[in-house]
Amino acid sequence: MEKLPWGVLEEEDWRILKDLFATAPDCAKFLSRRLHLELGETMRRLRELENMGFLERVGGRFLKKKGLRRPKHMNHTYYELTRPARLHLRQLLFEERS
Numbered sequence: 001m002e003k004l005p006w007g008v009l010e011e012e013d014w015r016i017l018k019d020l021f022a023t024a025p026d027c028a029k030f031l032s033r034r035l036h037l038e039l040g041e042t043m044r045r046l047r048e049l050e051n052m053g054f055l056e057r058v059g060g061r062f063l064k065k066k067g068l069r070r071p072k073h074m075n076h077t078y079y080e081l082t083r084p085a086r087l088h089l090r091q092l093l094f095e096e097r098s
Contacts, residue, residue, distance in 0.1 A: 004053055004084055020081050021089045025058045027076035046079055054085045
């Protein structure tokens with residue numbers, strides 16, 4: 001499994017990762033609205049998290065997301081957690097509940 005640099009994350013990064021874990025995949029515009037962050041700051045953090053290996057871009061032209069009745073056309077760049085990030089977050093969140 002790929003080793004991710006969890007120690008370098010700031011509070012806002014954790015908020016972004018936890019939100020993407022819960023709602024997966026989403027774009028900077030809607031993330032910034034939900035988390036009450038500036039759009040430019042959210043975009044910068046998403047790019048940094050992608051470069052560090054926590055996130056990956058969603059490919060394709062349409063997005064199937066739970067809660068939507070039909071696939072959504074992707075007008076923005078959508079991000080989702082990488083497999084190692086998703087597994088680690090799931091482990092951390094389940095430990096918090098125990």
